[in-house]
Amino acid sequence: MEIKSPRNFWAGLMFVAFGLFFTIWALMNYQMGSAVRMGPAYFPAVLGGLLAFLGLAILLMSVTVSGPRVDRFHFRPLLLILLGNVAYGYTMKPLGLVLATGVLVFISAFGGHEFKWKEVALLYVVLIVFSVLVFVKGLTLPFPLWPEVLGY
Amino acid sequence: MDVFDNLMLGFSVAITPMHLLYALIGCLLGTMIGVLPGVGPVATIAMLLPITFNLQPVAALIMLAGIYYGSQYGGSTTAILVNLPGETSSVVTCLDGYQMARQGRAGPALAISAIGSFFAGCVATLIIAIAAPPLAEVALKFGPSEYFSLMVLGLVAATVLAHGSLIKAIAMVLLGLLLGLIGTDVNSGVLRFTFGIPELSDGIGFVVVAMGMFGLAEIIANLELKGSREVFTGKVKSLMPTKEDFKRAWPAVLRGTALGSFLGILPGGGSILAAFGSYTVEKKVSKHPEQFGKGAIEGVAGPESANNAGAQTSFIPMLTLGIPGNAVMALMIGALMIQGIAPGPQVMSEKPDLFWGLIASMWIGNAMLVVLNLPLIGLWIKLLTVPYRYLYPSILVFMAVGVFSLSNNPFDLVVMAVFGLLGYICTKLECEPAPMILGFILGPLMEENLRRAMLLSRGDPTVFFTKPISAGFITASIILLVIVALPALRKKRQEVFVEET
Numbered sequence: 146m147e148i149k150s151p152r153n154f155w156a157g158l159m160f161v162a163f164g165l166f167f168t169i170w171a172l173m174n175y176q177m178g179s180a181v182r183m184g185p186a187y188f189p190a191v192l193g194g195l196l197a198f199l200g201l202a203i204l205l206m207s208v209t210v211s212g213p214r215v216d217r218f219h220f221r222p223l224l225l226i227l228l229g230n231v232a233y234g235y236t237m238k239p240l241g242l243v244l245a246t247g248v249l250v251f252i253s254a255f256g257g258h259e260f261k262w263k264e265v266a267l268l269y270v271v272l273i274v275f276s277v278l279v280f281v282k283g284l285t286l287p288f289p290l291w292p293e294v295l296g297y
Numbered sequence: 298m299d300v301f302d303n304l305m306l307g308f309s310v311a312i313t314p315m316h317l318l319y320a321l322i323g324c325l326l327g328t329m330i331g332v333l334p335g336v337g338p339v340a341t342i343a344m345l346l347p348i349t350f351n352l353q354p355v356a357a358l359i360m361l362a363g364i365y366y367g368s369q370y371g372g373s374t375t376a377i378l379v380n381l382p383g384e385t386s387s388v389v390t391c392l393d394g395y396q397m398a399r400q401g402r403a404g405p406a407l408a409i410s411a412i413g414s415f416f417a418g419c420v421a422t423l424i425i426a427i428a429a430p431p432l433a434e435v436a437l438k439f440g441p442s443e444y445f446s447l448m449v450l451g452l453v454a455a456t457v458l459a460h461g462s463l464i465k466a467i468a469m470v471l472l473g474l475l476l477g478l479i480g481t482d483v484n485s486g487v488l489r490f491t492f493g494i495p496e497l498s499d500g501i502g503f504v505v506v507a508m509g510m511f512g513l514a515e516i517i518a519n520l521e522l523k524g525s526r527e528v529f530t531g532k533v534k535s536l537m538p539t540k541e542d543f544k545r546a547w548p549a550v551l552r553g554t555a556l557g558s559f560l561g562i563l564p565g566g567g568s569i570l571a572a573f574g575s576y577t578v579e580k581k582v583s584k585h586p587e588q589f590g591k592g593a594i595e596g597v598a599g600p601e602s603a604n605n606a607g608a609q610t611s612f613i614p615m616l617t618l619g620i621p622g623n624a625v626m627a628l629m630i631g632a633l634m635i636q637g638i639a640p641g642p643q644v645m646s647e648k649p650d651l652f653w654g655l656i657a658s659m660w661i662g663n664a665m666l667v668v669l670n671l672p673l674i675g676l677w678i679k680l681l682t683v684p685y686r687y688l689y690p691s692i693l694v695f696m697a698v699g700v701f702s703l704s705n706n707p708f709d710l711v712v713m714a715v716f717g718l719l720g721y722i723c724t725k726l727e728c729e730p731a732p733m734i735l736g737f738i739l740g741p742l743m744e745e746n747l748r749r750a751m752l753l754s755r756g757d758p759t760v761f762f763t764k765p766i767s768a769g770f771i772t773a774s775i776i777l778l779v780i781v782a783l784p785a786l787r788k789k790r791q792e793v794f795v796e797e798t
Contacts, residue, residue, distance in 0.1 A: 188748075253693050
């Protein structure tokens, strides 16, 4: 069998995987109940089944109807943007807003096409001033500004 | 007259200096994010949601609503000047608006789109004022089966407006419904799909999902593209459209307003569907269809009026039924709930000042936008010349602040990153995130109403077809699906979407 439409092939596979996962997990762990008194497994199991079925249909389409290839994944921006956000979350409490914002700005700036230290540093300063004035002073969000160890 | 009295009450609320100020802030903020490609009203409202906690309910809603319709105005500016949709609903405006700009007629294009939007906004506000009370009356009689069927209709409508394959859009809706079920099951108290992670017991926050799927995924996708934008800065000289322009634009504005108002009311409809629909209609009725795509003013006037009308009337299902028709309305419901107001048909009778104040503020906001937008056009153009390498880290910072402030928990950022990844994969596989988001919002509501309906009918599923209102919704859904699946129309639909790219 030949894959004529890679986009549909992978999309179909994704839907089948999600559908089967939700159905099987629901059936294994939760009670089904009846149509009158639906248990916690009822709705997800039915929906998951439907999703897997549609995924299968998309898979079948992908071997019969030809379509475009999947565009190349750009891992550099993908990974750096995601990493920047996660790092922001986990540095906020120990290090405070000023440093966490730095982590996010610098990591995500590495994900772009060009990285100039001067520009990014300037952007960082502007964003920090803005964040502190608007979010912390203006809107009184309860963010720590500086690292905990410094006693602020 | 009732409508008149109610509107007077609304204006007396909306005209207070405080509320005028919040309307102005909302409109300006909305225009700004509308102008900037890659920042949508969903991300902005989501960011401001935790902040509205400190505001009065009326002020909070007035500001958030201003952001939404302000972004419709701003989006068209970018579409016309840069050929990029500043806002998804202005995708269609790029087609002819940008061509007009290239011919040196950016001014008239901007003016017509602002005037058209204003006219549409006025009419749509009036429609809300007239249509909402009787609809809320009907909605009070809705039982679980009616609500369930109505949501089915909404989800079907959402798949219709998705680009590309219908079957993939339906699959995305199902995926959204399933992801919406994560968390504690309200009926049994069982934790579903939480995998022992305590943060998941309350479910995944909608804001986090929306920011990941729309915000992060879009930024990552934008970073793939190289190349500069061409901004027609110097060419916005005379704003005044000619007499000929007006003559050609007026009928388009009228048709766009009518179509947009109608499509906006449908759950799952809203401004995007309205804009596409209007462009197709304009091309069909025009005596010069060959001019479309080459700078036809009707191609700007119609869709721009339609998307603003649709944006406005999409408040109707939210205000009268408590059902969010799109992601922005879901956030509005979130804002109501933060204020301790349960959304639904009772809002109108219990909080008339809020309901009518919001409606009156929409008209005021539209007037502000048309007055402010044109003189400020120079400022918005400046904003557009800011390179993306400055813009995207700033957007990321605002998003991260917004998500973190939801519960001060780093786990929310992890979830956002996961949905950013999913969103990126979906873009690559041509699966639209919009239907998924709507499914995600409606998932728990649908399950709840399905359960109640089945309990009441003692397990008889025909109840959805025997009750007249419910049967009407189901029939409408089926008709809609058949229409889209029909080969002739599918071809037409593809044509519209192909043109857009």
